Amino acid sequence: MKPVCVLGNGQLGRMLRQAGEPLGIAVYPVGLDAEPESLPQQQSVITAEIERWPETPLTRELARHPEFVNRDIFPRLADRLTQKQLLDSLGLATAPWQLLAGAEQWPQVFAALGELAIVKSRTGGYDGRGQxxxxxxxxxxxxxECYGNCIVEQGIAFSGEVSLVGARSRQGKTVFYPLTHNLHQDGILRTSVAFPQPNPAQQQQAERMLTAIMDELGYVGVMAMECFVVPEGLLINELAPRVHNSGHWTQNGASISQFELHLRAVLDLPLPQPVVSAPSVMVNLIGTAVNLAWLQEPLVHLHWYEKEVRAGRKVGHLNLNHPDPTALAAALQGLTPRLPPEYASGIAWAVGKLA
Incomplete structure (x- = not known):
């Protein structure tokens, strides 16, 4: 099989490499400053763990690579303006929005969008930054400097946040995981919960929307779609053209992880529907040093990224899954004393979802 070069060498590239090893797929996560000649790129399929990148000798060379999958899609989705324009062109539900060009717009913005405005940088900005x-x-x-470089959205009174992670093959076949329920705090994903049997109406709506997006783009690989839950159904919040934090539970909770699924899609390998047979919970580890006492809980799978621990930085995650939601909730409650106090609310939220 062809090797795969991943533009970006963070935790997503690392987990793609790990997913490739059992299949005999050589995956090379590469930093943006890598020397082009240091990679087996001419024989490789190229993918990315990031949506946008600066111009470097490597990215200039990859921009001409015939096997750079989704190369022209990344910049379109990395800019929230063109991403929103895509959703509008497809008639897909999203929060009312507009480009924020100047301060003189504010009276009209609040008249049109209501009393709460969410300003987002057009590019960059994630985990609560740039908003x-x-x-x-x-x-x-x-x-x-935000004016002209940001969009502004209506603040949505939502009852929950969910994400759909799915994949599309080169032939246009799509497969999806069950919807994932997510809890964000300070703009950062803290905890995710997924069930084998999601809400049927929400799942069907989400699959229709993400299928329309991937088909319109001719996308190949894994894509994630984050949505708000409102009385009318789902509103699309944002798209991520890559494997996604809210899909990390699939490493231990699905027959095929999102990382393996992405490799299968870009290499044109079989793309069956992943099987999910038990509820799963993912707890993000954010700015927290590793604690091997977590492993005393037999349901815990620790995924540690070997990154320097800094405040607000994702340094790992914990996956737990079990067919019995009660046993899963008990394991989460047993884990709580072994984590810093700020994790308690996220775990309590997950326990509530499992009840």
């Missing part, structure tokens, strides 16, 4: 929640009296706090 501002503003009311009419707070617009003076927005940095001036």
């Amino acid at each position: 501002w929640r503003l009311r009419a009296t707070e617009t003076g706090t927005l940095p001036t």
Whole structure:
């Protein structure tokens, strides 16, 4: 099989490499500053763990590579303006929004979108960075460089957040995991819960929307779609053209992980529907040193990224799954004392979802 070069050498590239090993697929996560001649790129399929990148000798060379899968899709989805325009062109439900070009727009923005405005950087910005929640009296706090470089959305009163992770083959076949319920705190995903049998109406709506997006783009590989749950159904929040944090539970909770599924898709290998037979929970480890006492809980699978621990930085995650939701909830509660206090609310939320 062809090797796979992954543009970006963070935890997603690392987990793609790990997923390739049992299949005999050589996966090379590469930093943006790598020397092009150091890689077996001419024989490789190229993918990416990031949506946008600076121009370097490597990225200039890869931009011409005939096997760079989704190369022209990444910049379209990395810019929230063109991403929103795509969703609108497909008639898919999303929060009302507009480009924020200048401060003189604010009266019209609040008249059109309501009392809470969510400002988002067009590019970059993730895990709560590059976003501002503003009311009419707070617009003076927005940095001036945001104007022309941000969109503004209506603040949505949602009852929950879910994501759909799916994959599309080169022939247009699509497969999906069950919807994942997500809890964000300070803009960072803290905890995810997935069930083998999701809400049928929500699952069907989400699959229709993500299929339409991937088909329109001719996308190949794994894509994630984050949504708000509102009384009318689902509103698309954002798209990620790659493997996604909210799909990490699939490493231990599905017959095929999202990482293996992505490799299968880009290499044109069989793409069966992954089997999910038990509830799963993923707990993000954020700015927390490793604690081997977590392993005393027999349901815990530790995935440690070997990164320097810094405040607000994702350094690993814990996966737990069990056919009995009660046993899974008990394992989470047993884990709570072994984690810093700030994890308690996220675990309590997951236990509530399992009840």
